Amino acid sequence: MTDNWYSGIVPIVSIKLFQTGWNYSQDGPGNRLLLHFQGCNFDCPWCSNPEGRSLQGEIFVRKDLLTPGVCPHGAIHQTQLNRTICISCNEKECLTSRKNKGISFTSRDYEVPELVQMASESQLLFYDGGGVTITGGEATLQFEDLSTLLEQLKSRDIHTALETNGSHKDLQNLFAFLDLLIFDIKHWDFSKAAPLIKNKGPRVIENLERACRSSLEILARITLIPGFNDSPEDMKHFARMIAGMNPGENFSLELLEFHEFGRQKWDAIGQKYRGPLAEHSTTSASELEQYKSIFKTHGIQCVTT
Numbered sequence: 001m002t003d004n005w006y007s008g009i010v011p012i013v014s015i016k017l018f019q020t021g022w023n024y025s026q027d028g029p030g031n032r033l034l035l036h037f038q039g040c041n042f043d044c045p046w047c048s049n050p051e052g053r054s055l056q057g058e059i060f061v062r063k064d065l066l067t068p069g070v071c072p073h074g075a076i077h078q079t080q081l082n083r084t085i086c087i088s089c090n091e092k093e094c095l096t097s098r099k100n101k102g103i104s105f106t107s108r109d110y111e112v113p114e115l116v117q118m119a120s121e122s123q124l125l126f127y128d129g130g131g132v133t134i135t136g137g138e139a140t141l142q143f144e145d146l147s148t149l150l151e152q153l154k155s156r157d158i159h160t161a162l163e164t165n166g167s168h169k170d171l172q173n174l175f176a177f178l179d180l181l182i183f184d185i186k187h188w189d190f191s192k193a194a195p196l197i198k199n200k201g202p203r204v205i206e207n208l209e210r211a212c213r214s215s216l217e218i219l220a221r222i223t224l225i226p227g228f229n230d231s232p233e234d235m236k237h238f239a240r241m242i243a244g245m246n247p248g249e250n251f252s253l254e255l256l257e258f259h260e261f262g263r264q265k266w267d268a269i270g271q272k273y274r275g276p277l278a279e280h281s282t283t284s285a286s287e288l289e290q291y292k293s294i295f296k297t298h299g300i301q302c303v304t305t
Helices: 083-087 112-121 139-155 171-177 190-197 204-213 232-243 263-268 285-297
Strands: 015-024 031-037 059-061 103-105 108-110 131-135 159-164 180-184 217-224 251-257
Touching: 015 112, 015 139, 031 112, 031 139, 059 263, 108 112, 112 139, 131 139, 139 159, 139 171, 159 171, 171 204, 180 204, 204 217, 232 285, 251 285
Parallel strands: 031 131, 131 159, 159 180, 180 217, 217 251
Antiparallel strands: 015 031, 015 108, 059 103
């Protein structure tokens, strides 16, 4: 897909989102408005939100609702979409005059004031310490506008949380505008992780160390990916690495079990799901407790959200 596939529909504005929504206590305290930023600089083959990886957005297809009449240019045959026709399409009737539920575009543009207003009008719903959580994709790809948004939210006393892979060189510049940093740690050794996730992550560990030296509340997360980072030895390496950063009482860790809830989305954006290195196997309750005990022996608090 070319970078300007969607540029003719609406004017380009500040922030690209692929989803907004709500959840309770899973991505920060209380009831929270979630803003999913478009674009990611990692290429994790097990990604549960693959529609959020491309900064330009993706054509998203629901085959059960896809009908040939949606496209007058012959891009749809039975339940299949010929995406090469979409690339050169200028009219984009499927998103305008023939708008339908079978085909959509993942990215939507928002002005920063529009998102601030959305959050401000939602404040009565931020009960139990709730607020706004910004996630992705990887929100720091849109760093300047992200910074502006966070600053304006904080000026309105709205609780702010950012979920990030920790790779941006200026991540620490956002700390002043955050109440909670949710830090996804992919691996303890990025030289081993880089060939799979297509990113060397040179600043990830440095940024985690900087966060640990701050007064910022930190929730570190490790998703247990079969064959990638889920062995007892991996847990020991993670624990030693984190303990070496001397995290304070403001630091907690959550181990997340691997799931494939986003697998069908890969097909919906016309890409093949590559999955984990090993066959999917759910971490048993006893294994999970064993892993938590490893972190506990290193003085690291494990939580479940």
